[in-house]
Amino acid sequence: MNQISGECGYCKRPETYRCVADITRTISQSHSSVGNFLACHYYYYLTKIIGVEIRPAHLSTPLKAGKLWDCIKQFHLGMKEIHDRDVTFKTPWDVVKHYEIDPRTVAKVRALFKAYKELEITVEPGYELQAEINLNYTIILPPSSFIPSISISSKLGHEAINLWQARSDQADDKRLWEFPLKVSGFYDRKYSNYFTEDKLGGKPEYYLDPFYIDSQCSTYFLADPGLDYCIMEVVQFPQQKDLKKKEESPEELFERVYQDVLSRPSKYFIGWDNKKRMYGQKFFRGEFNLKAAEERFRQVTIEIQAARWTNMFYKNFRVCGNMFNHPCEMRTICKNGNISEEMYRIRGK
């Protein structure tokens, strides 16, 4: 990291993730970090600036199941090891251990994968796993767009009278603010003219509607003009409930789910094609609003920069109970006003 004139040195402290006082370096974005900022500025501040993350064991069960499924599939398709923040997984069991996934959830995901193999599900060859997204923009705007460049009198009345005049003075300011924006991410599987994304969820319809997947897909299409379409490989997370009449062991649950998946693969592997032994739903580039996504990246970057200048990452209490289909995992922090070390940790640099 280069020293920037005027920096306070806080950013050099190893126990901090990002310097809270630094308002000079732009922060790289991803489609999800932009979504987080739009949902709640304070969530973005906690995760992207302070670097708070929930300890793996405290993640919600659906998120853990999704991570396990993603890793199982990536290993199956040829990934030798998977890097997740500061850990490296060499087998799916490393994932189970790291996230402390409960035996019943593991049984359901294992059953899905055993059925995946039994059904001889295959994918098109010629892919690159975890291909990097590297989208770069330059944001250019006059200083008056978000930072008052006119020094204003300390007398409030005087200030109000002069605002109109100040506005036209600012319009004459020919200087430009120019800063880079990097958007990063990874394709699950990338081919020469399309990409595929793996999803596991209790409500698969969420991933099958261009309205809900627009942000992610638009970003991925923007990053490579050669991509014509994408395939969402969505899997229904087994919804089997606990038996009422007898206690069922994880192995028995595994068998019950496995038999169910085998007997009706199209319910679990959305878009199942019996002949091709493949599943997934295709979406074309034209189904997404790429221009709006690019404009959103540009505008949100300016808004994030403005929030950093004013140090005003306000809370949005309206989404605490439903942050992208699940309760916000930062609620304990916002409720208690402190960061429990048992539940959270600060990301390494």
Ligand code: SF4
């Ligand atoms: S709990 Fe609510 S206010 Fe706090 S970070 Fe989450 S969404 Fe924002």
